[in-house]
Amino acid sequence: MKTLENQTLLYDEDCPLCQAYTTGFIKTGMLDKNGKKPFSNLTEEEHSFIDFKRASNEIALVDNKNKTVIYGIDSLLKVIGNSFPWIEKIGNIPPVKYLLKKLYSFISYNRKVIIPNQNTNTTALQCVPSFNYKYRIIYILFTLVITALTLHNFSNLITNLPQGNFGRELAIAFGQIVFQALFLLKIEKRNLVNYTGNLMTVSLAGALLLTPILLLNQFINIPQITILIWFALVVLFMFMEHSRRIKILRLPTILSYTWVIYRVIVLLVILTF
Structure with a gap:
């Protein structure tokens, strides 16, 4: 070089x-x-x-x-x-x-x-990018689409779930944002959008972790138990990562539990209807 x-x-x-x-x-x-x-x-x-x-x-x-x-x-x-x-x-x-x-x-x-980092009270000069609503909204929309596409394809691998479609998964991903926002009505708009960006990063990470199974399934028939175990491990990782980010952002711990509650509600609705 x-x-x-x-x-x-x-x-x-x-x-x-x-x-x-x-x-x-x-x-x-x-x-x-x-x-x-x-x-x-x-x-x-x-x-x-x-x-x-x-x-x-x-x-x-x-x-x-x-x-x-x-x-x-x-x-x-x-x-x-x-x-x-x-x-x-x-x-x-x-x-x-x-x-x-x-x-x-x-x-x-x-x-x-x-990749968030803990805010410090140091007086040292910090390299923090300006808050840009346009690029943050674009990022949220981008992660929404990728997450919905991945979940749509992955849900079709689980035989016990009713056949889904992209629209359903997109509504579920967007619904998570709305549901979590209900518990943050008193915080500043900027902080809410910042949290939503972190929330969707967790969803995007989950989608990326499901992708290897989707690709592997194109070549071999993966057993249902393997698919379900992998999915459970990904959800566990997402819960832990969401909880970690909540602490970094100094937001209420209840957001981690409402994150789980929403997903349980969605699963029950899918299985019922």
């Missing part, structure tokens, strides 16, 4: 994804050993020429020699393009770059609901 020297990426140390790819750039030789730096470790000199708000939303690449900064997808294209110029050329084609920017924003603005 061709090393891009005297360049430093300012990353969110509380974001595992940010840590992974910045470390990857250094290990592969795309950046030198000083090619990454936690956002909270900015110096007084760097304060004078870095846009903190933008750097919180879009990873900043600092040119240590010229004291200039580029952000977001431009940063990544420059790092990768130094070793693979053709990637940078393709990435800078206007329609391609537009899509890359939208995808980057989609992930960046939602990274704290994809």
